[in-house]
Amino acid sequence: MNTTASLKNHLLIAMPGMDDENFSKTVTYICEHTDEGAMGLILSIPLDITFRQVLAQVDKELKQGEVDKQVDNIPVYLGGPVEPEHGFVLHTPQGEWSASLALTDNLMLTTSSDIVSAIALGEGPDNYLVMLGYAGWGGEQLEQEMAQNAWLSVPADMSSLWNEPAEKRWQKAADLLGVNLNSLSHDVGHA
Helix, strand or coil, X not given: CCCCCCCCCXXXXXXXXXXXXXXXXXXXXXXXXXXXXXXXXXXXXXXXXXHHHHHHHHCCCCCHHHCCHHHHHCCEEECCCEEEEEEEEEECCCCCCCCEEEEECCEEEECCHHHHHHHHCCCCCXXXXXXXXXXXXXXXXXXXXXXXXCEEEEECCHHHCCCCCHHHHHHHHHHCCCCCHHHCCCCCCCC
């Protein structure tokens, strides 16, 4: 990128004064960031949709009796406000799925239904987050938001977030920077 270093494989931590309710008190994993824009997945907003409901939409042939009993405990997250009808699974790199992209050596993004079925059968990756929708920024939009102090960023360390409850991920991501978000001012200022 010409103007700013890429934030790919970083976590965006919403500043306490974030006005956009889609991102208030969120942490977002940045999957891609180029001059054309950025794409990320919010990791901290659980939906009122069950994994069983998602499963029913993507694998109509799977018998409910075959489904692992743990599926009722699998949360589904709002990955972002863009295309909320599309599903994404952010996960550690176990298994072979028909539509996966390696984001790093330790992180994959899969959009195919075969991973959802495998998770339902207890045969999915060790760590995963199931999400609907994504967050998107046009060219230079994320850079402008960063310049306006809307976000903090830190290189992603997903190992500290996989098993963290959604409501604690925002502060847990800030802990990677050594920042207590509750002590930050809500006012934006420049020296």
